[in-house]
Amino acid sequence: xxxxxxxxxxxxxxxxxxxxxxxxxxxxxxxxxxxxxxxxxxxxxxxxxxxxxxxxxxxxxxxxxxxxxxxxxxxxxxxxxxxxxxxxxxxxxxxxxxxxxxxxxxxxxxxxxxxxxxxxxxxxxxxxxxxxxxxxxxxxxxxxxxxxxxxxxxxxxxxxxxxxxxxxxxxxxxxxxxxxxxxxxxxxxxxxxxxxxxxxxxxxxxxxxxxxxxxxxxxxxxxxxxxxxxxxxxxxxxxxxxxxxxxxxxxxxxxxxxxxxxxxxxxxxxxxxxxxxxxxxxxxxxxxxxxxxxxxxxxxxxxxxxxxxxxxxxxxxxxxxxxxxxxxxxxxxxxxxxxxxxxxxxxxxxxxxxxxxxxxxxxxxxxxxxxxxxxxxxxxxxxxxxxxxxxxxxxxxxxxxxxxxxxxxxxxxxxxxxxxxxxxxxxxxxxxxxxxxxxxxxxxxxxxxxxxxxxxxxxxxxxxxxxxxxxxxxxxxxxxxxxxxxxxxxxxxxxxxxxxxxxxxxxxxxxxxxxxxxxxxxxxxxxxxxxxxxxxxxxxxxxxxxxxxxxxxxxxxxxxxxxxxxxxxxxxxxxxxxxxxxxxxxxxxxxxxxxxxxxxxxxxxxxxxxxxxxxxxxxxxxxxxxxxxxxxxxxxxxxxxxxxxxxxxxxxxxxxxxxxxxxxxxxxxxxxxxxxxxxxxxxxxxxxxxxxxxxxxxxxxxxxxxxxxxxxxxxxxxxxxxxxxxxxxxxxxxxxxxxxxxxxxxxxxxxxxxxxxxxxxxxxxxxxxxxxxxxxxxxxxxxxxxxxxxxxxxxx
DNA sequence: GCCTTGAAGTTACCG
DNA sequence: ACCGGTAACTTCAAGGCG
Numbered sequence: 120x121x122x123x124x125x126x127x128x129x130x131x132x133x134x135x136x137x138x139x140x141x142x143x144x145x146x147x148x149x150x151x152x153x154x155x156x157x158x159x160x161x162x163x164x165x166x167x168x169x170x171x172x173x174x175x176x177x178x179x180x181x182x183x184x185x186x187x188x189x190x191x192x193x194x195x196x197x198x199x200x201x202x203x204x205x206x207x208x209x210x211x212x213x214x215x216x217x218x219x220x221x222x223x224x225x226x227x228x229x230x231x232x233x234x235x236x237x238x239x240x241x242x243x244x245x246x247x248x249x250x251x252x253x254x255x256x257x258x259x260x261x262x263x264x265x266x267x268x269x270x271x272x273x274x275x276x277x278x279x280x281x282x283x284x285x286x287x288x289x290x291x292x293x294x295x296x297x298x299x300x301x302x303x304x305x306x307x308x309x310x311x312x313x314x315x316x317x318x319x320x321x322x323x324x325x326x327x328x329x330x331x332x333x334x335x336x337x338x339x340x341x342x343x344x345x346x347x348x349x350x351x352x353x354x355x356x357x358x359x360x361x362x363x364x365x366x367x368x369x370x371x372x373x374x375x376x377x378x379x380x381x382x383x384x385x386x387x388x389x390x391x392x393x394x395x396x397x398x399x400x401x402x403x404x405x406x407x408x409x410x411x412x413x414x415x416x417x418x419x420x421x422x423x424x425x426x427x428x429x430x431x432x433x434x435x436x437x438x439x440x441x442x443x444x445x446x447x448x449x450x451x452x453x454x455x456x457x458x459x460x461x462x463x464x465x466x467x468x469x470x471x472x473x474x475x476x477x478x479x480x481x482x483x484x485x486x487x488x489x490x491x492x493x494x495x496x497x498x499x500x501x502x503x504x505x506x507x508x509x510x511x512x513x514x515x516x517x518x519x520x521x522x523x524x525x526x527x528x529x530x531x532x533x534x535x536x537x538x539x540x541x542x543x544x545x546x547x548x549x550x551x552x553x554x555x556x557x558x559x560x561x562x563x564x565x566x567x568x569x570x571x572x573x574x575x576x577x578x579x580x581x582x583x584x585x586x587x588x589x590x591x592x593x594x595x596x597x598x599x600x601x602x603x604x605x606x607x608x609x610x611x612x613x614x615x616x617x618x619x620x621x622x623x624x625x626x627x628x629x630x631x632x633x634x635x636x637x638x639x640x641x642x643x644x645x646x647x648x649x650x651x652x653x654x655x656x657x658x659x660x661x662x663x664x665x666x667x668x669x670x671x672x673x674x675x676x677x678x679x680x681x682x683x684x685x686x687x688x689x690x691x692x693x694x695x696x697x698x699x700x701x702x703x704x705x706x707x708x709x710x711x712x713x714x715x716x717x718x719x720x721x722x723x724x725x726x727x728x729x730x731x732x733x734x735x736x737x738x739x740x741x742x743x744x745x746x747x748x749x750x751x752x753x754x755x756x757x758x759x760x761x762x763x764x765x766x767x768x769x770x771x772x773x774x775x776x777x778x779x780x781x782x783x784x785x786x787x788x789x790x791x792x793x794x795x796x797x798x799x800x801x802x803x804x805x806x807x808x809x810x811x812x813x814x815x816x817x818x819x820x821x822x823x824x825x826x827x828x829x830x831x832x833x834x835x836x837x838x839x840x841x842x843x844x845x846x847x848x849x850x851x852x853x854x855x856x857x858x859x860x861x862x863x864x865x866x867x868x869x870x871x872x873x874x875x876x877x878x879x880x881x882x883x884x885x886x887x888x889x890x891x892x893x894x895x896x897x898x899x900x901x902x903x904x905x906x907x908x909x910x911x912x913x914x915x
Numbered sequence: 916g917c918c919t920t921g922a923a924g925t926t927a928c929c930g
Numbered sequence: 931a932c933c934g935g936t937a938a939c940t941t942c943a944a945g946g947c948g
Contacts, residue, residue, distance in 0.1 A: 402931095423928090426927095506931050506932075507931090507932055508931065508932050509931080511932080536933095536934075537933090537934080538934075538935095539933065539934030539935060540929095540930070540933095540934070540935070541935090542929085542930090542935060542936070557930095561930095562933095649932095650932060650933095651932090652932080652933070653932030653933040653934095654932055654933085655932090655933085656932070656933045656934080657931080657932045657933070659931060659932095660932080668933070668934095672933085672934075697929065697930060697935090698929080698930045698934095698935090699930065700930075739936080739937060739938090740929085740935080740936060740937080741928070741929045741930085741935080741936055741937070742928090742929090742936090742937075755928090755929070756927095756928060756929065756936085756937080757928095758938090760928085761926090761927060761928065761938095762926090762927070762928090763926060763927060763928095763938095763939085813925090813926065813927090814926070814927085816925080816926075822924085822925090823923085823924065823925095823941090823942095824923080824924055824925080824940070824941045824942070825940095825941080826924080826925065826926090826939085826940055826941070827940080828925095828926090829925095858940085858941075859940065859941090860940075860941080882939090886938095886939095
């Protein structure tokens, strides 16, 4: 029989010494199924030094075979490697576990130049070879139904090396429709410091599913969380979710649950494979067999507008749960709210709000995740956990496979830097009526136009007719015009897909589900296309090519410089530019001519991205603030949008910018700043507005200088809190003696009385305000109120 | 020994 | 664990001065 199914996830098992691929899916009737696919074996390639001696090498490889898990086939194949035809041997082994050992042995054999594609995990190998993309729909031929045995699914099918065909007509179907989602969150009680799974119990597990109106809580009674965990296992099994979502559960909840379950001797048997427990896996995600365990924090990390990415902040920013309508507790308050029975209800409410926020976040994030999964080829539970580079790489591996190109190995390389983009010096001050012109996908288009890639790169010394190559400016690297390279193909395909999606979107109402689906898809495609340049310059990339990256930026510099020159020739004033954007005084006719020039003479697409009624620059690059024609304030680069300044300083700067741009009133801006400073002196400022957040980027012992956030991190560590790279530390500066760092304190340990007002006036509010006001002739002294100013004293 | 200066260290931003 | 270019802060040591 044939089965139509949506591919949700993939895993494999070894059974009777033979591997079985497990495809997890669901049918059109919304039944969960497993397809057990046999006859697929792991393999890798050996590149042969001398094709005339291929038989000799084949014999040597075969001689390595061990009877317990043998090499089952060695086959000569003609492949391509970095654009050149090569002779290789495809070595197929019986089971995945032995690939590594065989790889090492084969690598050392005489006559073998290199071993390739031995580091591709078996499940992914299958997806790659069969050209399967998770979340898409397929038909598999000639399967037999078997009894469900060890799987918690409706049907199990056995397949043996049969065809799997993609069903294109399903491509606009919502991949998430009717999937069951469960959101959960755990609360842990610890007497002091960070919770320790060896002793601190899970006191609450909250959860909500697609079928529930309200969240449920499993609450610890007595002193043991045994029942809590047990109950949670039942809940998951009963509801049988396809997708489990949480917020940072890969970094915390699962690891904690796994430890606690181990202590109680509970089997966290919550997957769709009998007896399989959650398992830490690749990219730091946790794998739950047959279910997609998606950590929404991975999505949140890409929202750069939110600086401190707690669940509350992200939910508030996205509007799924406003801070006003929920209970807010901070991590350090949780023990207090559990211990104190009077307060416990607040903690319960807090957990409910967290669970609901999490579920709602999944509604916002998963549609994009599903599309990225469909486009990149990574399962949904891995795709956001994987870094940008890996997501793109999986897509590239698929392109390579189609072209018969072998994937290079990952290797350790020395960092070699190269020149990047140009940034123009801005014209300081306020400019009226400014158009921002943006090149459309500049780097991807350079790649396509000049056929840039490791396989088209002409190596130094190679003799080739200059007619047949594109030569990069400044750096002189040459790229063959023909044939189309690997990157050109991959990138133009992505650009093309995106164009088509955008075209299709025009046919639908922006509020329609299909429009939204397509929009998520085009975003996913864009992300991959935009990552290609950075990927080429990434030393850990399989297709690392410094010359390529360097050539792309060189072409980019030439293009933007030429465009700027032409703008000036046309009589447009170039106020600023960065990489692929030009800020020019807006003149409709001249701008049109410039756009034409860029299209016809340079061969690139440039468009008006936005028009500012007024835009302000300082001498600094990468910083400006503007008022758009639709009356929105844009702030770029300034303190007001940086996460490492106090909210008070940011807010003050924002207001100053707003007053200047909207009203043009310097006096009003000065007045505003003075009031803020007065409030600070009067201590009428919410302490939370004084907190400065900074990320700890390495182990505390590795810091050479004790900056404030490092000093505070050490205090927290002494208090028993775990400090790991990546965490954000919130601190305030208090009065006292010693360096700034020595006066930094965790924000929740001080009151407004302790605050060093002078610091906030002189090092936060005034610098942030002066950054702008300086350009309007304002002096620092004008911002200070009744208090005697230091500069006045200095004067005498 | 004190004050100034600039390099080094650090973080977060832009495109 | 995608790139280089950039601003701006704090610390810390060197250098100048007396």
